[in-house]
Amino acid sequence: MKAELIDGKRIAGEVRAEVAAGVVEMKQRFGIVPRLAVVLVGDDPASSIYVRSKKKVATEAGMVASDDTLPADVTQDELLRQVRLLGDDDSVSGVLVQLPVPDHIDVDAVIEALNPDKDVDGLHPTNVGLLVQGRARFVPATPAGIQQMLLRTGNDPSGKHVVVCGRSEIVGKPISLLLMQKAAGANATVTICHSRTADLGSITRQADILVAAMGQPGIITADMVKDGAVVIDVGTNRIDAPERKCGYRLVGDVDFEAVSEKASAITPVPGGVGPMTIAMLLQNTLLAAQQAAAKG
Ligand SMILES: NC(=O)c1ccc[n+]([C@@H]2O[C@H](COP(=O)([O-])OP(=O)(O)OC[C@H]3O[C@@H](n4cnc5c(N)ncnc54)[C@H](OP(=O)(O)O)[C@@H]3O)[C@@H](O)[C@H]2O)c1
Missing domain, CATH: 3.40.50.720 (NAD(P)-binding Rossmann-like Domain)
Structure with missing residues (x-):
C-alpha cells in the first residue's frame, strides 16, 4: 500500500489563514494587534533561522513580531531580567525564548521566569500542570x-x-x-x-x-x-x-x-x-492576546 501523504505545509496554511482572520477580528473588536516577542541568545545559525521564520510568519498573519537578541555570554540574571520585562509589558501578547540556550544558562530558571499567561511555547510548569489536568491553556x-x-x-x-x-x-x-x-x-x-x-x-x-x-x-x-x-x-x-x-x-x-x-x-x-509547529505557535499567540483582551 502506498501511504497517503499528510501535507503539513498545506494544513499549516489553513491554520495560518484562520489565525490571520482571528487577528483581523481582534483589531476590529479590541483595537489590539497581537505581538510575539522572541528572545534569542547567541548567534547559533539554526536558531537564528528558526527565529527569522517565526517572525516572518507572525508578520504575515498580521501580528507584530519582535526579537531581542542577547550575546552568547549574557549573564543568567540579565536574561531573566529581559524575560521578566517582556512578561510585564502590556504591549506583548506572547513571549518565547528560543532553545537551546548556552550551557551556562539554567534553562529551567528561564522557563520559570516566563509569564505563564504569555508562555506561548507552553513550557512553564503552570502550563504543563494545566495540560496534565486536561485543562490546557497553551499546548506546546x-x-x-x-x-x-x-x-x-x-x-x-x-x-x-x-x-x-x-x-x-x-x-x-x-x-x-x-x-x-x-x-x-x-x-x-x-x-x-x-x-x-x-x-x-x-x-x-x-x-x-x-x-x-x-x-x-x-x-x-x-x-x-x-x-x-x-x-x-x-x-x-x-x-x-x-x-x-x-x-x-x-x-x-x-x-x-x-x-x-x-x-x-x-x-x-x-x-x-x-510547518505545523510554527502555525500552532501563531495560534497560541492569538489565544494569549484574546485571553488578555478578555481579562481587560
Ligand atoms: N519539526 C519540529 O517542529 C520539531 C520540533 C521539535 C523537535 N523536532 C525534532 O524532533 C526530534 C526529537 O527532538 P526532541 O527535542 O523531542 O528530542 P530530545 O530532547 O533529543 O529527546 C529524544 C528522545 O528520544 C529518545 N531516544 C533517543 N534515541 C532513542 C532510541 N534509539 N530508541 C528509543 N528512544 C530514543 C530519548 O530517550 P531518553 O529520554 O531515554 O534519552 C529522548 O526521550 C529531533 O530530531 C528534533 O530536531 C522537530
Whole structure:
C-alpha cells in the first residue's frame, strides 16, 4: 500500500489563514494587534533561522513580531531580567525564548521566569500542570500541530493505540499527555518509549498511530510499523549531502520510502510537522492576546 501523504505545509496554511482572520477580528473588536516577542541568545545559525521564520510568519498573519537578541555570554540574571520585562509589558501578547540556550544558562530558571499567561511555547510548569489536568491553556506547538494534522486528515486518535517514541519536554511528554486526555480529539491509549525501552520494534508494531520524536535519522524501519498505521515523523536531522550547495539535507526519524509502502498515511520531512509547529505557535499567540483582551 502506498501511504497517503499528510501535507503539513498545506494544513499549516489553513491554520495560518484562520489565525490571520482571528487577528483581523481582534483589531476590529479590541483595537489590539497581537505581538510575539522572541528572545534569542547567541548567534547559533539554526536558531537564528528558526527565529527569522517565526517572525516572518507572525508578520504575515498580521501580528507584530519582535526579537531581542542577547550575546552568547549574557549573564543568567540579565536574561531573566529581559524575560521578566517582556512578561510585564502590556504591549506583548506572547513571549518565547528560543532553545537551546548556552550551557551556562539554567534553562529551567528561564522557563520559570516566563509569564505563564504569555508562555506561548507552553513550557512553564503552570502550563504543563494545566495540560496534565486536561485543562490546557497553551499546548506546546509541536504536539498541538500533530493533533491538528491527525484530526484534519480524518485520523481521530480516539480509541487508537498511539505509540510515542521519545519523552522530551517539548514533544514526547506533551503529545502523550495531549492524546490521552478524556477530550474530543484525544481519548487515545498511549504508550511512551525511550532509549531504555527494550525491543522498541515489538511496541511500535502495535501502534495504530506512531509518533517518532527521537532525533535518530531513519531509525524507524518498515519492519517496525504495522500495516496501515498512521506515521508522524517529528525527527528533523541534518545529514551530510555534499552534492547540495548547503552541504546537508533534512531527514526524519522514519525510513520514509520503505515505511510509506506499509503505512496508510505518513508525514514527510521536511514539509510535515515542522510547518505545523510554527502555525500552532501563531495560534497560541492569538489565544494569549484574546485571553488578555478578555481579562481587560
Ligand atoms: N519539526 C519540529 O517542529 C520539531 C520540533 C521539535 C523537535 N523536532 C525534532 O524532533 C526530534 C526529537 O527532538 P526532541 O527535542 O523531542 O528530542 P530530545 O530532547 O533529543 O529527546 C529524544 C528522545 O528520544 C529518545 N531516544 C533517543 N534515541 C532513542 C532510541 N534509539 N530508541 C528509543 N528512544 C530514543 C530519548 O530517550 P531518553 O529520554 O531515554 O534519552 C529522548 O526521550 C529531533 O530530531 C528534533 O530536531 C522537530
